[in-house]
Structure formats: structure tokens, C-alpha cells
Amino acid sequence: QVQLVESGGGLVQPGGSLRLSCAASGIIFRRYGMGWYRQAPGEQRELVATITSSSSTNYADSVKGRFTISRDNAKNTVYLQMNSLKPEDTAVYYCNVQALGYWGQGTQVTVSS
Numbered sequence: 001q002v003q004l005v006e007s008g009g010g011l012v013q014p015g016g017s018l019r020l021s022c023a024a025s026g027i028i029f030r031r032y033g034m035g036w037y038r039q040a041p042g043e044q045r046e047l048v049a050t051i052t053s054s055s056s057t058n059y060a061d062s063v064k065g066r067f068t069i070s071r072d073n074a075k076n077t078v079y080l081q082m083n084s085l086k087p088e089d090t091a092v093y094y095c096n097v098q099a100l101g102y103w104g105q106g107t108q109v110t111v112s113s
Contacts, residue, residue, distance in 0.1 A: 009107030
């Protein structure tokens with residue numbers, strides 16, 4: 001049974017930082033690319049960042065230079081370091097196993113003063 005558990009969301013002021021974590025179980029984690037997506041109220045879910053099994057990364061233009069995706073295969077965990085947060089980054093953030101289509105339950109990120 002595949003499980004993805006996101007954590008690390010919360011309320012942060014504009015310009016602040018958060019680090020999201022997604023712990024995976026039920027898969028051979030190192031074999032799979034992983035992704036972070038987000039969905040704001042009334043909007044479609046959108047890609048934030050992806051990381052391949054060999055740790056090549058890709059970012060949405062809106063987060064380039066501010067967010068960093070990384071993975072720790074020993075801990076079966078993918079991370080999203082978010083810096084210089086903006087109110088428009090407010091959304092529920094989800095992690096995803098790219099080739100299998102599994103999703104976590106999401107973690108809320110709210111950027112507000």
C-alpha cells in the first residue's frame with residue numbers, strides 16, 4: 001500500500017520560508033521521480049517542482065530561484081524548501097509519485113501578514 005504523508009505547512013509572513021516534507025512508504029522510493037504540486041482555492045492543481053530518480057530537477061517559472069526540491073533516498077522523503085514566500089504561493093501543497101500517480105493528502109501553506 002502506497003502512502004505519501006506531507007508535513008511542514010503553516011502560516012508564514014511574506015518573505016518568510018517553510019520546508020515541506022513528504023514521506024513515502026510502500027514503494028522503492030529511489031526508483032521514482034517525485035513531484036510537488038499545489039492547488040489554490042478555485043484554481044486547478046499546478047506543478048511546482050519535480051525531481052527525477054537521478055535528482056534532476058524542474059521548476060515552474062513562478063517559483064524558480066525561490067523554491068528548491070530535494071530528496072533523501074535513505075529516508076524515503078522528498079522536500080520542498082520555499083524561500084521568499086509570496087501571498088500568491090498560498091495553496092494546499094501535494095506530493096506525487098510521478099510514474100504511479102499516487103498523491104498525498106496535502107499540507108496547507110498560507111502566506112499572509
